[in-house]
Amino acid sequence: MQIQSRKPVAAVSAEPPYHFFIISSNSMHTEQISLPATPTNDYDHDPHRRTFLRQTAGIVISGTALAAILAACESTTVSSTGIQATLDINAQAALQTVGNSISQTFGQNNGGRAVILIRSTTTDFIALSSVCTHEQCTVSKPQTAGGNIICSCHGAIFSPKDGSVLGGPAPSSLQRFQTAYDATTKVLTITF
Ligand code: FES
Numbered sequence: 001m002q003i004q005s006r007k008p009v010a011a012v013s014a015e016p017p018y019h020f021f022i023i024s025s026n027s028m029h030t031e032q033i034s035l036p037a038t039p040t041n042d043y044d045h046d047p048h049r050r051t052f053l054r055q056t057a058g059i060v061i062s063g064t065a066l067a068a069i070l071a072a073c074e075s076t077t078v079s080s081t082g083i084q085a086t087l088d089i090n091a092q093a094a095l096q097t098v099g100n101s102i103s104q105t106f107g108q109n110n111g112g113r114a115v116i117l118i119r120s121t122t123t124d125f126i127a128l129s130s131v132c133t134h135e136q137c138t139v140s141k142p143q144t145a146g147g148n149i150i151c152s153c154h155g156a157i158f159s160p161k162d163g164s165v166l167g168g169p170a171p172s173s174l175q176r177f178q179t180a181y182d183a184t185t186k187v188l189t190i191t192f
Pocket of ligand 1: 133151170
């Protein structure tokens with residue numbers, strides 16, 4: 001087993017069988033490695049394995065904390081059902097300023113729940129579902145330009161940049177929808 005070439009980040013079990021989550025120095029992916037449930041004399045005297053266990057000692061973590069680590073590592077999902085809706089940005093005073101946001105429904109798209117639209121640049125917008133990934137409460141749009149997205153139910157915090165989890169119990173990012181902005185007509189198209 002070539003575990004000595006990777007950097008261990010967390011041991012999730014203190015007793016055999018051992019399970020380790022590893023982040024490679026060059027790929028940032030996670031993987032699980034299980035060591036033998038019954039240590040052998042070779043296991044006890046293998047210097048690489050002893051070093052590995054010493055490095056992971058003291059960072060035994062709970063399943064909840066591990067879920068938070070994995071959520072932070074995952075990329076934001078961009079949904080696409082092919083259904084499109086448009087919004088005239090000319091009619092949205094708040095969206096004339098970069099960093100500002102609105103919460104808006106688009107018929108039955110997104111299950112009839114609101115979409116948070118954030119003007120990220122003069123020519124681009126971010127569209128995120130307002131449905132919290134913890135227990136489906138409705139999250140609030142950022143209260144200030146550039147502010148985080150908060151779920152008041154249990155305190156989940158999401159990034160306004162991509163909907164990724166910054167804190168709290170949410171297991172995954174807010175669902176993100178594709179956007180296309182026509183700077184000439186100032187019409188934003190959202191693909192659900
Ligand atoms: S439903 Fe959003 S944090 Fe629980």
